[in-house]
Amino acid sequence: MDLRFSQLDYIKPELGAEFTGEGVHFAVFSAHAEQMDLCIFSDDGAEEVARLPLPKREGDIWSGYIAGLKPGTLYGYRAHGPYEPANGHRFNPNKLLLDPYAKQVFGELIWDDVLYGYGVGSPEEDLSFDERDSAPFMVKGVVQDTSFDWDGDQTIRRNWTDTIIYEAHVRGLTMQHPKVPEKLRGTFLGMCSEPIVDHLVKLGITAVEVLPIHYFPDDRYLTEKGLRNYWGYQSLGFFAPQPRYLAEARILEFKTMVKRFHAAGIEVIMDVVYNHTAEGSERGPTLSFRGLDNLSYYRLSPDDPRHSYDTTGTGNTLNVSNPMVTRMVLDSLRYWVGVMHVDGFRFDLASTLGRTRHVEFDRDGAFFHAIRQDPVLAGVKLIAEPWDVGDGGYQVGGFPFPFREWNDKYRDDVRSFWKGDEGMAPRLAERLSASSRQFNHSDRGATASINFLSAHDGFTLADTVSYRDKHNEANGEENRDGHSNNHSDNMGAEGETDDAGIVDARMHRRLNMMATLLLSQGVPMILAGDEIGNSQAGNNNAYCQDNDISWIDWDGHEDDFLALCRKLVALRKAHPCLSPERFSNGVEGPNHIEWYGSDGTAMDQAAWDDPQRRALGVYVVARDVDADPPDVTDRLFMIFNAGGEVEFTLPSSEEGTVWHRLLDTRESEKFLDAPAEEKIVVHAESIVVFEGRGE
Incomplete structure (x- = not known):
């Protein structure tokens, strides 16, 4: 030629x-x-x-x-x-x-x-x-020909109130699943294979949030230690899928995955890393952006442009204050929506994207304005990881509409409540009510908070109740890496144990925590594998472990716990009072929430100030305000008890209604629909849920 x-x-x-x-x-x-x-x-x-x-x-x-x-x-x-x-x-x-x-x-x-x-x-x-x-x-x-027969497929655009997210890694989810064909394990085609899709549908998942799939190389220092960049938070190609996730080196395999998930009613959310790249600091390699135009693509030190300006902890920071770099990011987002049909994005270290030319975070920054005015992007799901490592980087609650935010306060407070820490009742109330203190401003809705118990970064749910300390020795950093404050509790033995009492106690605490997540207002996110008791052997920073440590152990599948998780998801979906669009807005509003003590009366300030309080009653209501007169369409009363056995008086409901027990996490038959007495005994460390019905 x-x-x-x-x-x-x-x-x-x-x-x-x-x-x-x-x-x-x-x-x-x-x-x-x-x-x-x-x-x-x-x-x-x-x-x-x-x-x-x-x-x-x-x-x-x-x-x-x-x-x-x-x-x-x-x-x-x-x-x-x-x-x-x-x-x-x-x-x-x-x-x-x-x-x-x-x-x-x-x-x-x-x-x-x-x-x-x-x-x-x-x-x-x-x-x-x-x-x-x-x-x-x-x-x-x-060079690509990006055409593909979508056969009418479009992004799903499901309401946030109906969303249940499942955070998963392409390889981690599929490498050890016995029913996924071996040649497809670790690939997009394996991820959308029938066994995986069937599992997600039966669990009730509505959206899969996939860890980074943009092209990323393995870090040099990891390859020299025989390790690998497993998580993928070192992007180099913002338009290209990671080759190792392609079974036959065809990008249409990603499109096939999206199409199959959509056919099952599941949205696809991509975890994207536009805050930095794999080129590292000024002492890093020249692979793309640095060689094309270092001064334009990266933030450099204002005092000495020889050096990178780093707010990400990776050595460099992408300069989204440059309009052409912003264009690249927006073009990438539009490509994955328009050509690849994804339904949304989770932005890693998103505070960096809100930093101005003078590097302060600005919720009204140009990048956020650009997304809000974009007709393609404004309608898809946008989730911020609301922090970075720079000054003023922790911004939970600080992002503008239409962003939702990962809420690490939810994770920490729910863990601490069930661990039995003092003074946690008020904090649990905040988390159950969509963390209104952080998010109820600027006309943001009750779906602004993405609630989670665990994520890729940190302990799994099983490890949260099995380890007091991190065990990251396999990472080759002498256990210095990873968080040390995990709000975890080994409940009597560090790691695996044959003690039946400890095993049972751990299962009950996991159930209480999972139930809390699915009974909280806001948007729940489940870490892949938590529903079957998956463990990483106490490694809370498995970013470099592309092996049995991070891959979900499907052979250790806990069928009983999975069945309970499915029922908890179904319970949430059946009760709109658990997923309101707006924050609680008064007894006559469309949704309302009240707090009760064990005597059946509303909590007063003295009750809130009691650091020893371990039990909390929650009354949530959904109301049709357009009816004449306004009509209560859904009401639940829930008791969260992290302490010992306690007698609880149920609050009087509207005339003509009776409380029916739906869930008791300490009963042998946990989901049992039965009328309830006015006074009940609430077991130690348990959750009980009642529905108010007209008789």
């Missing part, structure tokens, strides 16, 4: 490598480059068969069109420009660069000093200049 640029008859505004049907249009952003070379490679990626300077530059976008070029072509870029680290510039045309807009990545990154723009080990390392060619060690982009 004659590899040379020709003229397009029309303007093509897209960035990346776009197949037109008759050729490929290439476009890449760099404000400070002096020349941009497109490199074409042989089918095996071993030989650079052409190096062509992009012929057109307009508005800092370099572009060119090659007629006759087909999907499947391997390519990369080389950027010419100043190598002036003191001024923030690190151009080095000897380093092959991955297109930030590449839709697929070919090959494996082979770690070698040649991947660095400077001479590793030389004096003042990152100020030196390395002239070796990195192409033999680099991954390449793959």
Whole structure:
């Protein structure tokens, strides 16, 4: 083929490598480059068969069109420009660069000093200049034809009030499932295989939140220790799926997964990492953004642009205050919605995305405005991890609509309540009522809080009741990594035990915690495997453990606990008073919540101030305010008792109603619909739920 640029008859505004049907249009952003070379490679990626300077530059976008070029072509870029680290510039045309807009990545990154723009080990390392060619060690982009027969499939757009999220890892969920075909384990096709989908549907899950699937390499220091970047929070390609999750190296496998989940009524939410990249600090490799335009793509120290400005703890911070970097992030989000049909995103370290040019967090920042005004993105699910490691980075409750937020206060307070810590009754009340203190402002709804007991980062639910201390020795950091304050309790033995009493006590506490999650207002999120008692042997930072530590142990499947979890999800779905759209808004409003002591009277301040209080009664009501007169459509009374056995007087309900017991977590038959007496005995460490019905 004659590899040379020709003229397009029309303007093509897209960035990346776009197949037109008759050729490929290439476009890449760099404000400070002096020349941009497109490199074409042989089918095996071993030989650079052409190096062509992009012929057109307009508005800092370099572009060119090659007629006759087909999907499947391997390519990369080389950027010419100043190598002036003191001024923030690190151009080095000897380093092959991955297109930030590449839709697929070919090959494996082979770690070698040649991947660095400077001479590793030389004096003042990152100020030196390395002239070796990195192409033999680099991954390449793959030109794609992104068409796919969606057969009418669209994003689901389920109401937040009806949402139950399941956080899962592609490999972790499937690698050890005995009914997933072996060749599909660890892949998107394995994740959407019939056994997995059937499990999620029976559990009652409405949305799967998938840990990062954007292309990411394994960190060099991990590969040198024989470990792997398992979680994937080191993105390098924001448009390309991780190759190791593809069974046959076809991006349509991701689309197939989404389509199958949608057919089962399950939304797909992607965990995305737009706050930093895999290139690390100024001493990191030159793989893409650093070589294309370090000064534009990254935040640099205002005092010394030689150095990165890091609010993420990873060495660098993506500069979303630059409009073209913001465009890249928005283009990526729109691509995954419009082309790949995902239903939403969870933003890792999202406080970084809200930092202004002067690096303070601003809930009215340009990035949030850009998303709110985007007609594609404003309607999908958006979830913030509301913190980073920079000054003022902890922002739980501080994000604007339409963002929902991970609520770590929920996790910590629910764990502490059931552990028996003093003074937790008021905090539990906050968590049961959608954490109104954090989120009931700026006209935010009661679904702003994403409630969770455990997530990929930290103890699993089973480990929360089995370990007092973290056990991260396998990570190779002498157990120094990971959180030390886990609000956990081993309940009498550290780790696995044959003591039947301890095993039983742990199961009951897990049940109480899972029931609390599904009886709380807000949006519940379940960590994959918690419903079957999965353990990571006390490792609370398994980011590098692509092995039995992190993979769900389906052979240890707890059928009894799973059956209880299914019933808890069904109970939640049957009672709209547990998932109101708005916060409690008065006795005459559409939803209302009240708090009671064991004597059947409303809690007063003295009761709230009692640090020894372990039992709390909760009365929740849903009301049809449009009826004449307004009509109560759903009412529950729930007792949460983390202490010893206590007699509880049920509050008097409206005339003509009777309380029926629906759940008692300490009874042998936990879900039993039966009329209740006015006074009942509440077992130690238990939850009891009653429904008020007209007779």
